[in-house]
Amino acid sequence: MTMIREFIAKHMKFSIAVFVLIVTLTVLVFGKNKALGSYGYDKQCVSIEIEEGDTLWSIAKSYYVPECGSIREYIDEIKKANRLCTDDIHAGCYLIVPYYVPVH
Numbered sequence: 001m002t003m004i005r006e007f008i009a010k011h012m013k014f015s016i017a018v019f020v021l022i023v024t025l026t027v028l029v030f031g032k033n034k035a036l037g038s039y040g041y042d043k044q045c046v047s048i049e050i051e052e053g054d055t056l057w058s059i060a061k062s063y064y065v066p067e068c069g070s071i072r073e074y075i076d077e078i079k080k081a082n083r084l085c086t087d088d089i090h091a092g093c094y095l096i097v098p099y100y101v102p103v104h
Contacts, residue, residue, distance in 0.1 A: 041100040063099040
């Protein structure tokens with residue numbers, strides 16, 4: 001009975017290790033790469049002055065490429081780059097906008 005338990009325990013650890021390896025490789029290969037380097041895009045940043053009537057949505061639409069994911073994800077990336085907790089922005093302030101350009 002002890003040999004059976006040892007066999008199961010040994011193979012269980014191996015199975016878990018293989019599972020973790022497969023999940024890790026899957027995330028690396030198919031997961032979203034925020035830098036988009038694997039998609040042929042380079043991440044750059046620009047500082048812009050917020051103008052009257054600007055919203056995060058309107059600014060994001062100006063720099064958005066579909067490879068970023070959804071527009072909401074891109075807005076969240078802009079908020080993270082600027083350490084914003086809300087969608088509120090104000091005219092006259094500056095905003096860092098990450099954007100992606102195709103690599104030629």
